[in-house]
Amino acid sequence: MGRPRSETARRAILGAAMSGLQEHGYAALTMQGIAAAAGVGKQTIYRWWPSKADVVLDGLVEFADERIAVPDTGSLPGDLAEFLVATFRQRGQRPVLIGLMAEALLDPVFARAFRDRFLFARRAALRQILDRAAGRGEIAAGIDPDLLIDVVYGVLWYRLMLDHAPLDEAAGRQLTDLLVRTVS
Amino acid sequence: MGRPRSETARRAILGAAMSGLQEHGYAALTMQGIAAAAGVGKQTIYRWWPSKADVVLDGLVEFADERIAVPDTGSLPGDLAEFLVATFRQRGQRPVLIGLMAEALLDPVFARAFRDRFLFARRAALRQILDRAAGRGEIAAGIDPDLLIDVVYGVLWYRLMLDHAPLDEAAGRQLTDLLVRTVS
Amino acid sequence: MGRPRSETARRAILGAAMSGLQEHGYAALTMQGIAAAAGVGKQTIYRWWPSKADVVLDGLVEFADERIAVPDTGSLPGDLAEFLVATFRQRGQRPVLIGLMAEALLDPVFARAFRDRFLFARRAALRQILDRAAGRGEIAAGIDPDLLIDVVYGVLWYRLMLDHAPLDEAAGRQLTDLLVRTVS
Amino acid sequence: MGRPRSETARRAILGAAMSGLQEHGYAALTMQGIAAAAGVGKQTIYRWWPSKADVVLDGLVEFADERIAVPDTGSLPGDLAEFLVATFRQRGQRPVLIGLMAEALLDPVFARAFRDRFLFARRAALRQILDRAAGRGEIAAGIDPDLLIDVVYGVLWYRLMLDHAPLDEAAGRQLTDLLVRTVS
DNA sequence: TGTTAAGCGAGACGGTACGTCCTGTCTTTCG
């Protein structure tokens, strides 16, 4: 019964969205523009995504191949360093992340989707590392792991947004040192 | 030369912007709407501000009475606690701050203004506290105060944006404890 | 009492209006533009003229040196030919006349000024010629001179506006022939 | 392909334009106003007409039911009288015609459309009458029919614009008499 | 000879319409 959803259209839309974003920035991205670039009717986009932010979020998940590797070196400093360096290395996605966050700040409905589908997944990965470290006794009692997570992603997003300080490998190591010092 | 700028119009515009923002949120704020609410021609707004974000930024500075108190209790834990609790208490400005940050993420030109006129002023205040503590030997050698500042404001903004954890007095104290533990 | 009107400003305004009109056409002429080009405040224009059309009308009277010569060759065909050829030769004023007429069609207040200060003066000149011819018995009884005037200026304006037929010396002679044939 | 043009919208636009014109005059007519009165987006007007003048021209053609009757009484005086009286009787369209002519004087692009779609159609009708009369030998040799047409429509438009003389049945007969006298 | 009232340039003011852009919905035809 009924014609099935066109995979071709789906891919064209996500592709057009991501490349339009890279070229002209999130602010210049429009549903109209995505549809035109994808050779697709606007309705076809609206049928499957409620807003351009949701398209981009799907595009991010689809293209930027988001396996979040959870390293397991056997010690907190090792795990943390590897995780942070890997995370900070994805700085190339800045335009995408910045745009999605902007949208989330303006639209509470999308904010929920962004949190649940993207941000919380990242938190969970880091949480795993911290839990393992706690099991090994590497984290002093009385330290709230959630606060630690907020510190990590807080610094990450704050620097991503302000662009006032580097977000590179060295920064990853510096933050690792600070955290290890804190919890021990 | 020519007719001088109308102080009345200036205040009406800032007032209309801030109250419109409080009532319907930043996304629903329009230049058109501000002009109408202020009883002012659109041109009069565009003559003095390049975008609605700049109006709101001026409104924030004007209305939200921006003295950033820098406490001086004589010890880092005391100063930090007082500063963070005071800062976290301004959570009522969330809609304003969220809107401005969204705009900054979408518009690099405004981003600069926002950073220079608002965010960096806050950093400077915290910096004063940390420098004083360093002078008293309360901060261990090898700790970059700028990273500490990123941690503080990183956590603050991350929670402000995600709204996933409280941003209250208790949170201020908890973060204080973590930082004091880190630097000692 | 008070400072007397500035003759310099008056001339600058009329000059700016006329040259702006020649260069960019009546539609593109604005009070703002005239004031800027004349190096004059807008108020100075509004103080002395109610609309741009009135400025242009004054400019036409001032610059285009409006002596309407009434020839007197002793015969109707001679007078008529000379008058029409002279009138048709002023075709260079087309942009000015076209613009003023457009304004008159849109603004009944200006229409009155245009009629009284410009159009009726032309009619009076032609009327003189016809009255003289009537005195010499060159016009058959029962012919309304006002209708003849309407024919002359009707054809003139119709061609000026439609621009579908020449408005040159030959046209002047052709119309003369037709009129002489009619009245005799 | 795509959704077909809405006949409803088209009619609403033309209707709103014509009634707005009748009520407040051509000068007070705005695209904005037409759109609002027609319950239509501005874009829908701009999609199909380049300017308000073109809307009004279409409205004139659509509503004022423009069959130009070409009478055939068998003689020039009869045809001419009937044609002129019928034409002069449409004086109620003065606001429409006056507005369109004003626009044509200000905008050369529209001028062409107005000439080709409206004015020349009228000339053709009169031309038919004159050609038939010439075939019957009612027009003396050496008389240019185009000049006669210019005389007729010149007088018509000149009176329509200046509004200084009646444009009624009597005027139609008077002009007929003059023309018949001229050509014979 | 100093006062004073109008004219002057400059340019900001509250408005209104412009023509463009995008939104999210709708109505076609095609495959």
Place this chain on the structure above:
DNA sequence: CGAAAGACAGGACGTACCGTCTCGCTTAACA
């Protein structure tokens, strides 16, 4: 029945002028 095409109502955009209004400064004629 999904999809492309594209028209639709709506509404904000940023710009251009409108005609009015304040400024500070001339510039004569009056006192």
